[in-house]
Amino acid sequence: MKTYISILAIALALFSCNSEEKRITEIKSPNEKVVVNFNVNNEGRPFYVLSFNNKKVVDTSYLGFEFKDAPAFNKNFIIKNTSTADFNETWQMPWGEQLDVVNNYKELKVELQEKTSPERFLNIIFKVYDDGIGFRYEFPEQARLRGEVFITEEHTEFNLTEDYKTFWIPGDWDIYEHLYNTTNLSEVDALQYANHKNLAQTYIPENAVNTPVTMVGEDGIHLSFHEAALVDYSGMTLKVDTKNLNLKSNLVGSENTDYKVKKTMPFNTPWRTIQITDNAPDLIESKLIVNLNEPNKLGDVSWFKPMKYTGVWWEMHLGKSSWDYGMTQDMSTWTDGGKSHGHHGATTENVKNFIDFSAKNNIGGVLVEGWNTGWEHWIGFEDREGVFDFVTPYPDYDIDEVVRYGKEKGVQIIMHHETSAATETYTKQQDTAYALMQKYGMHAVKSGYVGKILPKGEYHHGQYMVNHYNNAAIKAAKYEVAVNAHEPIKATGLRRTYPNIISREGLRGQEFNAWASDGGNPPEHLPIVAFTRMLSGPIDFTPGIFNIKFDEYKKDNQVNTTIAQQLALYVVIYSPVQMAADLVEHYEANPEPLQFIKDVGVDWQETKVLNGVVGDYVTIARKERETGHWFVGGITDENSRTLQLDFSFLDDNETYEAIIYKDGENAHWDDNPLDIEIEKIELKKDSKLTIKLAEGGGFAISLLKR
Ligand code: NOJ
Ligand code: CA
Numbered sequence: 001m002k003t004y005i006s007i008l009a010i011a012l013a014l015f016s017c018n019s020e021e022k023r024i025t026e027i028k029s030p031n032e033k034v035v036v037n038f039n040v041n042n043e044g045r046p047f048y049v050l051s052f053n054n055k056k057v058v059d060t061s062y063l064g065f066e067f068k069d070a071p072a073f074n075k076n077f078i079i080k081n082t083s084t085a086d087f088n089e090t091w092q093m094p095w096g097e098q099l100d101v102v103n104n105y106k107e108l109k110v111e112l113q114e115k116t117s118p119e120r121f122l123n124i125i126f127k128v129y130d131d132g133i134g135f136r137y138e139f140p141e142q143a144r145l146r147g148e149v150f151i152t153e154e155h156t157e158f159n160l161t162e163d164y165k166t167f168w169i170p171g172d173w174d175i176y177e178h179l180y181n182t183t184n185l186s187e188v189d190a191l192q193y194a195n196h197k198n199l200a201q202t203y204i205p206e207n208a209v210n211t212p213v214t215m216v217g218e219d220g221i222h223l224s225f226h227e228a229a230l231v232d233y234s235g236m237t238l239k240v241d242t243k244n245l246n247l248k249s250n251l252v253g254s255e256n257t258d259y260k261v262k263k264t265m266p267f268n269t270p271w272r273t274i275q276i277t278d279n280a281p282d283l284i285e286s287k288l289i290v291n292l293n294e295p296n297k298l299g300d301v302s303w304f305k306p307m308k309y310t311g312v313w314w315e316m317h318l319g320k321s322s323w324d325y326g327m328t329q330d331m332s333t334w335t336d337g338g339k340s341h342g343h344h345g346a347t348t349e350n351v352k353n354f355i356d357f358s359a360k361n362n363i364g365g366v367l368v369e370g371w372n373t374g375w376e377h378w379i380g381f382e383d384r385e386g387v388f389d390f391v392t393p394y395p396d397y398d399i400d401e402v403v404r405y406g407k408e409k410g411v412q413i414i415m416h417h418e419t420s421a422a423t424e425t426y427t428k429q430q431d432t433a434y435a436l437m438q439k440y441g442m443h444a445v446k447s448g449y450v451g452k453i454l455p456k457g458e459y460h461h462g463q464y465m466v467n468h469y470n471n472a473a474i475k476a477a478k479y480e481v482a483v484n485a486h487e488p489i490k491a492t493g494l495r496r497t498y499p500n501i502i503s504r505e506g507l508r509g510q511e512f513n514a515w516a517s518d519g520g521n522p523p524e525h526l527p528i529v530a531f532t533r534m535l536s537g538p539i540d541f542t543p544g545i546f547n548i549k550f551d552e553y554k555k556d557n558q559v560n561t562t563i564a565q566q567l568a569l570y571v572v573i574y575s576p577v578q579m580a581a582d583l584v585e586h587y588e589a590n591p592e593p594l595q596f597i598k599d600v601g602v603d604w605q606e607t608k609v610l611n612g613v614v615g616d617y618v619t620i621a622r623k624e625r626e627t628g629h630w631f632v633g634g635i636t637d638e639n640s641r642t643l644q645l646d647f648s649f650l651d652d653n654e655t656y657e658a659i660i661y662k663d664g665e666n667a668h669w670d671d672n673p674l675d676i677e678i679e680k681i682e683l684k685k686d687s688k689l690t691i692k693l694a695e696g697g698g699f700a701i702s703l704l705k706r
């Protein structure tokens with residue numbers, strides 16, 4: 001795909017104001033609904049106030065830093081200079097939820113200086129959009145602040161004016177795989193999750209939340225707090241002051257240093273972001289996070305094609321087969337089982353079976369986990385460095401033959417690199433590993449970081465790992481490899497700059513339904529995820545489980561949705577790589593619903609969020625690039641509901657052949673998850689439809705152009 005930026009209009013009205021009176025301290029979004037006021041108080045403390053529709057949403061919130069071996073940046077500032085600019089461009093996503101993205105904002109740059117010695121400088125830049133704001137700190141080149149800067153804490157505040165209904169996960173420094181909580185902001189209690197049995201790594205030191213954290217107000221205001229362009233810095237959690245309804249940045253640290261971030265002057269921080277809308281659907285349509293990132297630095301990435309994929313994966317989570325060649329790992333406890341078995345999943349024969357199935361069903365890729373040596377020493381093994389090598393297949397996996405067979409059938413093999421969080425081993429082997437992929441024409445890798453980070457003392461979300469994840473992706477791009485990381489750092493829109501960062505996990509994925517001892521993901525999980533985690537970027541959730549109860553494998557586990565909802569997820573949850581996660585035999589037993597997976601697109605021209613309430617339900621329509629077919633998906637939580645659909649988003653003068661996959665009359669996520677009704681009708685722009693979603697249910701519609 002050709003990537004280019006078409007700048008429709010960049011009207012740069014640069015106002016620079018030096019004299020005290022003319023200083024600009026207010027900036028409004030293009031539609032003037034979002035307003036930021038910036039100033040310093042009488043102690044010289046910098047602060048901002050944010051209003052939306054004439055209502056204060058963030059009241060006086062202070063900004064600043066603490067450093068190791070240097071006085072803090074928190075007061076004693078004067079405003080030296082302010083300037084504003086207008087920006088309006090339309091850029092194109094090489095793959096994505098939509099082709100054209102409008103990036104239209106007003107900018108305020110404030111240049112601060114300390115009043116007294118050491119008279120250092122700090123700039124703060126606000127970009128104000130119709131759908132929210134981003135601001136960041138710039139440490140400009142200066143004589144009295146040079147070389148290395150050691151940040152012990154960033155003090156960015158979000159001082160809220162209402163006790164919002166808040167959808168949050170704890171501020172874990174090591175993993176985002178928590179269920180969402182719905183409480184008032186004043187009731188956030190993250191520390192109750194400090195010990196979590198289903199997680200191989202977890203560390204929650206404060207009453208803090210991770211981002212994106214989404215809030216809904218009494219009058220319908222929707223807010224989501226996150227960050228954009230997280231580069232060479234630590235991830236930000238938000239510490240909650242439940243009494244004063246105040247959020248404060250709390251950066252992820254390291255046990256190995258007495259600071260949280262080390263930078264070399266001059267530098268910028270990531271953007272601190274607040275998405276603001278007056279309804280839930282607009283939150284999903286907001287492109288603020290990608291807009292705040294720099295344009296594509298990789299140029300043409302057409303070697304990566306969005307694709308559906310199957311794989312040797314769910315069978316291991318179900319316990320049907322294993323990753324390793326000679327031992328068993330028990331995924332429900334993440335401990336080393338250690339018994340010999342003879343049920344290795346990644347055999348040449350098994351992978352060929354997936355290739356055949358994929359080729360028949362319009363699925364472009366097959367993921368193969370457990371193909372390389374090392375798995376026998378994986379979980380529970382402290383000294384994990386040097387265990388995996390990413391180039392040596394097990395003896396029953398003929399990689400040359402599998403790749404050859406895939407090519408013959410038009411199916412690409414997706415590489416798997418479980419690093420076991422042994423980062424030094426992985427860094428050392430990246431060139432060899434990616435070169436092997438290039439040799440085989442493999443353009444996508446799923447990487448994994450299960451377990452505590454090595455070197456010891458580092459956390460998954462600290463600066464060391466932020467650099468590891470970003471550097472891995474940048475290196476992979478040189479070998480035309482796209483990356484889908486599990487146990488990743490959160491998405492912050494870097495896919496705009498590096499479009500080989502295709503997808504990631506970073507939430508409780510489908511796998512939890514296979515083995516979590518807490519009953520798996522409840523039906524409300526994804527109607528929350530769509531308005532929280534999904535605002536940050538693509539999700540490798542791995543939908544499409546048809547054998548919902550899988551009693552023959554695990555009596556005590558199941559997927560907590562109907563089969564119709566599993567289909568809806570291909571549209572609702574966005575990712576340019578979308579797994580058909582179930583076993584071949586489970587699909588072959590259900591050819592009718594399988595037709596939807598065969599038809600559904602994976603790369604979109606347009607996305608429209610038709611309705612939704614955070615945590616309750618959501619319906620999304622997406623138009624496929626190239627074909628112009630539309631696909632619609634809707635999901636609900638544990639409550640059944642009836643939705644009215646209006647098809648005015650369809651193209652003019654077109655008649656579509658619609659196949660509707662909806663919950664049957666008696667469907668229910670637990671009592672009757674397989675009850676599905678499939679019906680074919682014609683739909684046009686002026687059509688309306690009433691659809692009933694069962695408890696934990698959903699629906700999917702393909703609208704194929706005739
Ligand atoms: C955890 C990942 O999320 C999962 O998808 C993968 O199968 C295992 N790690 C093994 O790498
Ligand atoms: Ca995981």
